[in-house]
Amino acid sequence: MSKLAPLSGYETAANTNSFRHRFIRDFKLNRLLYFMMIPVMLYYVIFHYAPMYGAIIAFKDFSPMKGIIGSDWVGLQHFQDFFSSYYFWRILKNTVVISVYSILFMFPAPIILALLINEVRNQTFKRVVQTFSYMPYFISLVVICGMITDFTNSNGIINSLFSWLGYDGTAMLQKPGLFRPIYILSEIWQKIGWESIIYIAALAGIDQEQYEAARIDGASRLKQMLHITLPGILPTITIMFILRMGNMLNVGFEKIILLYSPVTYETADVISSFVYRKGLLEFGWSYSSAVGLFNSVINLILLISANYISRRVNKTSLW
Numbered sequence: 001m002s003k004l005a006p007l008s009g010y011e012t013a014a015n016t017n018s019f020r021h022r023f024i025r026d027f028k029l030n031r032l033l034y035f036m037m038i039p040v041m042l043y044y045v046i047f048h049y050a051p052m053y054g055a056i057i058a059f060k061d062f063s064p065m066k067g068i069i070g071s072d073w074v075g076l077q078h079f080q081d082f083f084s085s086y087y088f089w090r091i092l093k094n095t096v097v098i099s100v101y102s103i104l105f106m107f108p109a110p111i112i113l114a115l116l117i118n119e120v121r122n123q124t125f126k127r128v129v130q131t132f133s134y135m136p137y138f139i140s141l142v143v144i145c146g147m148i149t150d151f152t153n154s155n156g157i158i159n160s161l162f163s164w165l166g167y168d169g170t171a172m173l174q175k176p177g178l179f180r181p182i183y184i185l186s187e188i189w190q191k192i193g194w195e196s197i198i199y200i201a202a203l204a205g206i207d208q209e210q211y212e213a214a215r216i217d218g219a220s221r222l223k224q225m226l227h228i229t230l231p232g233i234l235p236t237i238t239i240m241f242i243l244r245m246g247n248m249l250n251v252g253f254e255k256i257i258l259l260y261s262p263v264t265y266e267t268a269d270v271i272s273s274f275v276y277r278k279g280l281l282e283f284g285w286s287y288s289s290a291v292g293l294f295n296s297v298i299n300l301i302l303l304i305s306a307n308y309i310s311r312r313v314n315k316t317s318l319w
Helices: 009-016 019-029 031-059 077-083 088-106 108-119 123-138 141-152 157-164 176-204 208-216 221-246 253-259 262-268 271-281 285-314
Strands: none
Touching: 019 031, 031 077, 031 285, 077 285, 088 108, 088 176, 088 262, 088 271, 108 123, 108 176, 108 221, 123 176, 141 157, 141 176, 141 253, 176 221, 176 253, 176 262, 208 221, 221 285, 253 271, 271 285
16 A cells, blocks of 8 residues: 655645634633533524424425425415515515614614713713613513503503693504504613613723823814724624614514504504414414515525625624
8 A cells, every 4th residue: 555645735734724623623722612502502403493494384285284294385385475465565564664763763772872871970870871771671571562552542641741732642552653653662762771781881892092092182072982982883883783684674573463453554564463463363374484484584685785795895794
């Protein structure tokens, strides 16, 4: 048997830098961290990746008696039925409109709150503001929706305030035109404090010497914010925006379901609430799976597109 020829320097370097060798080297250095990852990976495999197998019923006429494998294959029939249905454009429009409103108003709100908190020098006042802004996030969603319903009914506190200005009291959640503003405002109120935490943490990582140098040069607080603070947290803002785009069409169906009614379907019915009604209330499992799969594919396309654009524009991306 002839001996193997020795590897050249290029081949040796390429072999050493291969993924396998880098993984083995990193595993030896961070063995405990890899073991700590095991429960997290098991969680995602069991509860997120394994159930994806069930998405195949979107291409079948699923029957519980026949099971997923035994059900009849119908191909893209459920997708065609959805695209040609009366509800398609209505729920797509409502989902996109509410999602765009969320991006326009909900996404910058925690950033603004974090910037304002960062400018406060009184530590006691800062802690009080942070505590009160976090509290709504820990209230049960059912309780939140009950409060919204009570506040906006014809005898609620909001209508009582408006009555002083001469407006007649009315059940606001029964008005299709008011559903979206109520939904967006309540979302901001509930989540602004919690979502500002990550931006406050990013602000804490900015080098304070930059502020001292700026003050020596005579920069005002506003200029410090514009030229030091905002660029300092821009990578965090970008990553959070990409993640938000990946969930753009995942409008929180729990809140929608708790707040809407047939009177407001015109402006409140979204893809996720439609999937809930078709799947759980009308037992159209295959049809609702097809709608949910369509929603997930659009979200994946948005995530990849936002990540690609961000990587090309400011060199910040998820991968």
